[in-house]
Amino acid sequence: xxxxxxxxxxxxxxxxxxxxxxxxxxxxxxxxxxxxxxxxxxxxxxxxxxxxxxxxxxxxxxxxxxxxxxxxxxxxxxxxxxxxxxxxxxxxxxxxxxxxxxxxxxxxxxxxxxxxxxxxxxxxxxxxxxxxxxxxxxxxxxxxxxxxxxxxxxxxx
Amino acid sequence: xxxxxxxxxxxxxxxxxxxxxxxxxxxxxxxxxxxxxxxxxxxxxxxxxxxxxxxxxxxxxxxxxxxxxxxxxxxxxxxxxxxxxxxxxxxxxxxxxxxxxxxxxxxxxxxxxxxxxxxxxxxxxxxxxxxxxxxxxxxxxxxxxxxxxxxxxxxxxxxxxxxxxxxxxxxxxxxxxxxxxxxxxxxxxxxxxxxxxxxxxxxxxxxxxxxxxxxxxxxxxxxxxxxxxxxxxxxxxxxxxxxxxxxxxxxxxxxxxxxxxxxxxxxxxxxxxxxxxxxxxxxxxxxxxxxxxxxxxxxxxxxxxxxxxxxxxxxxxxxx
Numbered sequence: 001x002x003x004x005x006x007x008x009x010x011x012x013x014x015x016x017x018x019x020x021x022x023x024x025x026x027x028x029x030x031x032x033x034x035x036x037x038x039x040x041x042x043x044x045x046x047x048x049x050x051x052x053x054x055x056x057x058x059x060x061x062x063x064x065x066x067x068x069x070x071x072x073x074x075x076x077x078x079x080x081x082x083x084x085x086x087x088x089x090x091x092x093x094x095x096x097x098x099x100x101x102x103x104x105x106x107x108x109x110x111x112x113x114x115x116x117x118x119x120x121x122x123x124x125x126x127x128x129x130x131x132x133x134x135x136x137x138x139x140x141x142x143x144x145x146x147x148x149x150x151x152x153x154x155x156x157x
Numbered sequence: 158x159x160x161x162x163x164x165x166x167x168x169x170x171x172x173x174x175x176x177x178x179x180x181x182x183x184x185x186x187x188x189x190x191x192x193x194x195x196x197x198x199x200x201x202x203x204x205x206x207x208x209x210x211x212x213x214x215x216x217x218x219x220x221x222x223x224x225x226x227x228x229x230x231x232x233x234x235x236x237x238x239x240x241x242x243x244x245x246x247x248x249x250x251x252x253x254x255x256x257x258x259x260x261x262x263x264x265x266x267x268x269x270x271x272x273x274x275x276x277x278x279x280x281x282x283x284x285x286x287x288x289x290x291x292x293x294x295x296x297x298x299x300x301x302x303x304x305x306x307x308x309x310x311x312x313x314x315x316x317x318x319x320x321x322x323x324x325x326x327x328x329x330x331x332x333x334x335x336x337x338x339x340x341x342x343x344x345x346x347x348x349x350x351x352x353x354x355x356x357x358x359x360x361x362x363x364x365x366x367x368x369x370x371x372x373x374x375x376x377x378x379x380x381x382x383x384x385x386x387x388x389x390x391x392x393x394x395x396x397x398x399x400x401x402x403x404x405x406x407x408x409x410x411x412x413x414x415x416x417x418x419x420x421x422x423x424x425x426x427x428x429x430x431x432x433x434x435x436x437x438x439x440x441x442x443x444x445x446x447x448x449x450x451x452x453x454x455x456x457x458x459x460x461x462x463x464x465x466x467x468x469x470x471x472x473x474x475x476x477x
Contacts (some may be wrong), residue, residue, distance in 0.1 A: 072477040085417035142474035
């Protein structure tokens with residue numbers, strides 16, 4: 001009899017040992033996952049900010065290289081009369097959605113005269129969060145000559 | 158009793174095996190998913206690099222090392238889709254001219270302006286060093302043409318210029334584009350995996366206008382060297398015409414802007430004897446047409462160029 005009881009107790013102890021090992025193992029796995037998830041969250045946030053920046057820069061580059069706005073064959077130069085024609089509404093803006101997506105593009109003259117012109121605007125109704133890029137450009141008017149301006153690109157998500 | 162013990166041991170081992178298999182399967186699934194995610198992430202990074210190559214300054218070329226890249230370029234109704242693996246395709250906003258598939262460790266990208274005569278679009282050319290371009294000539298005149306074509310190809314590309322009487326060196330390239338400068342392009346022996354034969358027949362000495370024959374007998378007309386190089390990069394009439402649809406759409410949009418600009422200038426100078434007749438929009442309006450023929454395009458281009466020169470000579474503001 002006592003032998004039997006001893007054996008039973010031994011078996012119970014062993015069972016408890018096994019259960020404890022499994023519990024600790026899964027606790028370690030859970031800790032590992034939590035740590036990994038936090039690391040991934042941090043990486044994802046960084047990547048998300050980089051993506052937002054890259055998107056705004058891409059839209060700015062597209063605007064700088066767009067023949068509809070650019071001085072013929074020159075970089076970082078906009079033709080003022082073309083800007084006026086483009087922003088006047090004579091040209092349908094929806095065909096430029098694939099280029100500019102949800103963004104606002106503004107040209108602000110700073111020297112010698114001041115003025116502001118909205119080149120393109122299409123806000124994302126789902127969000128107000130935006131990333132802004134500013135680029136100094138030359139603005140060429142065939143009648144009055146060259147002035148300096150700042151191209152502002154507000155890219156919405 | 159012994160039997161009971163033995164049975165218990167067996168059950169224990171079965172339990173260990175099952176639990177172990179479940180755990181291994183769990184971690185294996187995570188490992189495989191991570192591998193797929195890494196591959197997808199790498200492909201997306203490569204696609205971003207390709208996207209950035211499209212914004213380089215005009216007339217510049219760049220070689221980028223992307224080991225093991227497998228690029229698929231498709232054109233459908235004027236829209237180009239560039240895909241790597243299972244990523245979402247990149248849809249460039251400018252026309253792209255390239256082979257349908259690029260499998261290499263390096264990509265060579267070049268951009269060039271297409272002028273009609275004002276800049277209508279940036280053409281983007283993609284190729285790799287596994288494509289060899291061989292330009293052939295057979296006399297002094299065709300050699301001059303061949304040299305001009307040779308200079309239009311990027312410095313970093315796998316290119317050669319040679320007399321047509323000599324055997325063509327393929328240098329084990331998977332894809333060989335043989336360009337005959339005013340002559341029939343010969344086929345190299347042994348034949349490479351993919352062979353493209355193109356004959357360039359210029360109509361002007363500066364190669365700005367002419368025709369291209371994709372062997373055996375698909376002919377297209379071109380205007381502007383950018384269009385000539387685009388045909389060489391496309392390698393066939395179908396892909397070339399598909400990408401050119403995008404180029405013509407861009408030309409229509411840009412012409413609409415120039416038409417408004419010309420009208421504004423005409424209004425400003427309507428009382429100026431010297432400049433008032435320099436801003437006719439008839440030629441620009443031709444470029445706004447969606448289905449303009451190549452001959453009409455060439456005429457409008459030449460007329461606009463002359464109109465602009467006249468304005469310049471009279472010290473009047475130019476349209477472009």
